[in-house]
Amino acid sequence: MNNDIGVIGMAVMGRNLALNIANHGYNVSIFNRTVKKTKDVVYNNPKKTIFPFFFIKDFLNSLKKPRCIFLMVQSGSSVDNVISSLIPYLNSGDIIIDGGNSFYKDTIRRYHELLKDNINFIGAGISGGEYGALTGPSIMPGGKKVVYNIIKPILKSISSKFDNEDCVSYIGPDGSGHYVKMVHNGIEYADMQLISETYSILKNILNLNNEEISNIFSFWNKGELKSYLIEITKNILLKKDGKHDLIDCILDSAVNKGTGKWTCKNALDLEESLTIITNSVFSRYLSSLKSQRTLASKILSGPKINSIIHNQEDFIEKLRQALYLGKIISYSQGFSQLGSASKKYFWNLKCGNIAKIFRSGCIIQAACLNKIVDIYKYDDIIINLLFSPYFQDISNKYHSSLREIVSYVIKQGISIPAFSSAITYYDGYRTKESSANLIQAQRDYFGAHTYKRYDKEGIYHTNWIE
Ligand code: ATR
Numbered sequence: 001m002n003n004d005i006g007v008i009g010m011a012v013m014g015r016n017l018a019l020n021i022a023n024h025g026y027n028v029s030i031f032n033r034t035v036k037k038t039k040d041v042v043y044n045n046p047k048k049t050i051f052p053f054f055f056i057k058d059f060l061n062s063l064k065k066p067r068c069i070f071l072m073v074q075s076g077s078s079v080d081n082v083i084s085s086l087i088p089y090l091n092s093g094d095i096i097i098d099g100g101n102s103f104y105k106d107t108i109r110r111y112h113e114l115l116k117d118n119i120n121f122i123g124a125g126i127s128g129g130e131y132g133a134l135t136g137p138s139i140m141p142g143g144k145k146v147v148y149n150i151i152k153p154i155l156k157s158i159s160s161k162f163d164n165e166d167c168v169s170y171i172g173p174d175g176s177g178h179y180v181k182m183v184h185n186g187i188e189y190a191d192m193q194l195i196s197e198t199y200s201i202l203k204n205i206l207n208l209n210n211e212e213i214s215n216i217f218s219f220w221n222k223g224e225l226k227s228y229l230i231e232i233t234k235n236i237l238l239k240k241d242g243k244h245d246l247i248d249c250i251l252d253s254a255v256n257k258g259t260g261k262w263t264c265k266n267a268l269d270l271e272e273s274l275t276i277i278t279n280s281v282f283s284r285y286l287s288s289l290k291s292q293r294t295l296a297s298k299i300l301s302g303p304k305i306n307s308i309i310h311n312q313e314d315f316i317e318k319l320r321q322a323l324y325l326g327k328i329i330s331y332s333q334g335f336s337q338l339g340s341a342s343k344k345y346f347w348n349l350k351c352g353n354i355a356k357i358f359r360s361g362c363i364i365q366a367a368c369l370n371k372i373v374d375i376y377k378y379d380d381i382i383i384n385l386l387f388s389p390y391f392q393d394i395s396n397k398y399h400s401s402l403r404e405i406v407s408y409v410i411k412q413g414i415s416i417p418a419f420s421s422a423i424t425y426y427d428g429y430r431t432k433e434s435s436a437n438l439i440q441a442q443r444d445y446f447g448a449h450t451y452k453r454y455d456k457e458g459i460y461h462t463n464w465i466e
Pocket of ligand 1: 011012014037072078079181
């Protein structure tokens with residue numbers, strides 16, 4: 001046999017990716033630790049060019065050289081275990097592509113370990129969920145460019161398309177592809193949190209029902225806010241479960257798989273003010289404390305919601321503007337982090353290309369990414385998207401709505417961490433003279449940490465206690 005590529009891991013993502021590759025005319029060898037899953041894929045897809053294998057050696061012998069093996073297994077030690085099982089049978093020049101949600105530092109380690117044996121490693125972030133994997137995901141491959149070029153035809157053929165452009169682009173060296181996927185997921189956390197806070201405001205302040213809220217999202221999805229997440233939100237709100245709206249039956253306790261946390265931890269390392277994503281992660285943690293929240297709701301006081309909105313249409317438009325500005329501030333933070341990481345890790349990331357491949361296939365696909373693509377076309381080293389004419393224009397037009405919504409909603413006692421961190425960051429970023437002079441004085445007072453001055457050059461220390 002001389003199959004084009006092998007896929008290991010026949011859970012949802014791996015199975016759908018294998019089918020996607022086969023649908024594009026390639027012969028695909030498949031393998032899964034649990035034999036039944038491999039058999040099921042072949043049984044359920046009898047006409048596809050998919051070939052099952054039950055021993056790693058046979059699986060690898062079925063592939064043409066250099067062998068390309070897509071790993072679609074659970075991230076973490078499973079990836080290392082599977083790589084170890086492959087190594088005895090691999091030859092110099094073979095290519096392993098990790099398409100899972102691996103931590104970028106693990107990818108860097110694996111890349112260098114495998115390089116010692118001349119095995120090529122590509123860490124490819126893949127976004128699009130179950131459906132995207134089958135019909136066209138957004139793909140973020142990192143590793144050696146020459147190796148990417150070997151697998152490029154397959155990746156291009158299976159990727160999503162935006163205006164006939166493939167949503168795959170070489171990202172940069174070693175772990176950069178998985179890094180970009182991690183930040184993508186962080187942005188996804190913030191988008192989801194902003195949308196869920198909007199839902200909370202429409203539900204609790206305006207007392208709208210799910211269908212009415214869905215109609216508002218549906219209307220917004222025709223304009224600036226057009227995105228996959230708004231689209232699915234409007235559908236979610238209409239879903240029935242018997243007589244009930246399904247959304248009202250779902251426990252308000254959000255879980256996570258860690259990519260948001262990794263993004264925030266890295267923001268701390270890079271000293272990036274990634275406030276909206278970080279608050280979104282914290283908000284999930286807080287949501288999971290259901291029993292504590294239930295107890296606290298009985299003993300900790302706050303205002304009773306008592307909203308009198310005289311002009312509902314005007315309020316809803318202000319909320320739309322607040323959501324859009326929150327979203328673009330969050331994208332500014334995310335892309336600023338990509339810029340810092342690029343410098344610190346010498347990755348030479350092309351943020352314009354990254355925005356391009358986010359436009360379709362992935363979870364954060366949104367109309368505003370087109371604007372970001374245009375911004376980077378004009379200025380590919382822009383330090384913060386808020387300096388671009390488009391982001392400036394939106395900020396200047398919408399900041400009063402964001403401010404008004406945040407202050408009104410906080411007065412009503414509703415928690416809106418993403419909205420409030422958006423306006424706080426915005427005001428902090430545009431503050432020429434902040435209160436950090438006092439922090440510097442305090443640091444110098446108790447720890448002799450020194451400070452700089454406006455009026456003269458140099459580093460100073462004061463003996464504060466005469
Ligand atoms: P999903 O695509 O549903 O998100 P995942 O949890 O990321 O899936 O990965 C699950 C896949 O990793 C499965 O194919 C699993 O194999 P089994 O079906 O045998 O459980 C595979 N996997 C997990 N740990 C593994 C290991 N140590 N060795 C080999 N495969 C492993």
